[in-house]
Amino acid sequence: MQRKATALDVAKRAGVSRSAVSLVLNGRGDGNVAKESQDRIRQAAADLNYSPNAIALSLRNQRTRVIGIVSDEVVVSPFDGNIIGGADDVARAHGFVTVVMDTERDASRDESAVETLLDRQVDGLMYVTVGLKPLDVPHGMLRVPSVLANCFDNSPTPQLHHVIPDEVSGGREATEHLLQLGHRDIAFLAGAATSPAVPLRIVGHREAMAKAAIPVREDRVFMAGWDINDGFHGAMGLLSASERPTAIVCANDRLAVGVALAAARLGLAVPRDLSIIGYDDEFRIAATMVPALTTMALPLREMGAAAMSMLLEQIEDPVQRPTAGGNGHLETMVPCRLVVRESTGPIPAR
Amino acid sequence: MQRKATALDVAKRAGVSRSAVSLVLNGRGDGNVAKESQDRIRQAAADLNYSPNAIALSLRNQRTRVIGIVSDEVVVSPFDGNIIGGADDVARAHGFVTVVMDTERDASRDESAVETLLDRQVDGLMYVTVGLKPLDVPHGMLRVPSVLANCFDNSPTPQLHHVIPDEVSGGREATEHLLQLGHRDIAFLAGAATSPAVPLRIVGHREAMAKAAIPVREDRVFMAGWDINDGFHGAMGLLSASERPTAIVCANDRLAVGVALAAARLGLAVPRDLSIIGYDDEFRIAATMVPALTTMALPLREMGAAAMSMLLEQIEDPVQRPTAGGNGHLETMVPCRLVVRESTGPIPAR
């Protein structure tokens, strides 16, 4: 485990001073260092496989080109990892790297994770959550450029820019797709009341129904939960009644799996007898279901990318900190995307 | 965004030198610094909300108390995040923090991620994969204490310790559970041939059958893939034949979902007409299926914890580097755990 070469080693080998090495390797050699020395320096650097010590660089420059990402549970849970993927893409394109710390849903670890990252001089911070939710922003995030992805500042006087999905139009367009296929009796299986996304999706659903001048039967819209069994039981109720809906929109793909299971159990074919639409376009669930699920995809990568772009803008041009994005607004909404597959079809013939 | 207080600020405020500050704040004040000065120093530090600059510390001490975790796609994919969770638990208990970098399955980024982490002087490195697989170990990992979790050194002369699940006994015990319930015609839906876990699980299955003296029909064991539709189609074939198995063991829970869907479609009740057993105990899938899935749980958190313990041992006691764990062996196998729920039951009455 021999130590890495330093600039001094390079200087010695090339027979010059450390300053010369620094100048040349940072592209400011011309006009300062003799061309001949430059060559020797570059050669020596290559020979020694030299790369500058990032720690020393950070100490000297007070910047690290590292973005800290802290999340409530994105790493550990199966959901929303692509927000980080999208953010990382943008960061790397700009010569930054991201490091992730996951607090495993323990809010008391938020501050210390941020503090740790700050102590290591990250140039910026991003907080990412699984599922849309309000966030008690860790204080440290106000000390450097920061953004929120999939969550929003829960304080009475929000300070941080956030990027979230457009849930209202997501809910609306899901229902509109069904309406276009001729469905009129459409049920909406919402998730749990704790999620701020749920009421928004329901608003969207009602908007679509209103626009089509179809009254919403209150027993067709209810909070079921988020899991397969919730979808199963919700659907069993809906589908065993004498008068059953011809389509069910689900607040996530797992509910949709439960609904499909219930339909199969009842001998109903999808989409012939029942159309099902999911939400999330979950990786290797929606596309691989039988039949493949039509679903409203969450724009995860786009959200991460948008949030990171915003953050880097603040870092590179610190002046307009509070109103990043230039529009003076603290909220960016990214549209969801309908993915039509095979679980939706025309209304059953009578 | 005013700058943080430094040791010099504290020294000035307390009217002493930087050295005194350093000694006192690091618990070596007694016998070196007057008690009165000590109090003033501590007070000043508190007043200024002083905490040492981690970057400067790293440069000085050549150690950071940071463990770098690089993964092929654990962050972005829905799987195996708990390996990192388990590892992080152990690290924090020892006063280390972990930072994660995900390469999104782009092997060409492995080296640079490791290099980045190394440049930042991490004290140790862990590589974590989604799914058991051979790994071309990034060269940089050999320069500091390192371990592999859920993957193993693919080189002809492996150097790094790895922690993996005991797949053979996992496969065996899954089948044994079914055998105990009276099943004799048991099918095994394996995953894809690319995974080294697949042949191991099949070996386990055959061992169990052999021990029970039941011949394995070759048309009952085949590679189906890993997804819901793979399970569905595999099961449709198996179950529509005139002579159908009474139980199916699946190489993951998603296959099991597909099998359940097929059973429902064919009017078969689970577990009355067919027992199904999954693998992975996937979060919010296995437990929430209808019926809830009996499954072979992967010991993800334990694997992460074991790998991290090993790594920290190497860091704290660098002498026995190559044979960490003390047993001179490079492999640690962690047993899988059968979780019995409702998808398995006694063999159907004739």
Next chain:
DNA sequence: TTGAAAGCGATACCAT
């Protein structure tokens, strides 16, 4: 064109 020196923030040794 070159190299010496200061400084980033902290620690540890060595005089005093």
Next chain:
DNA sequence: ATGGTATCGCTTTCAA
């Protein structure tokens, strides 16, 4: 008991 000084690795300014 105390404070001055070298050191970690690098960049930048300034004088020669």
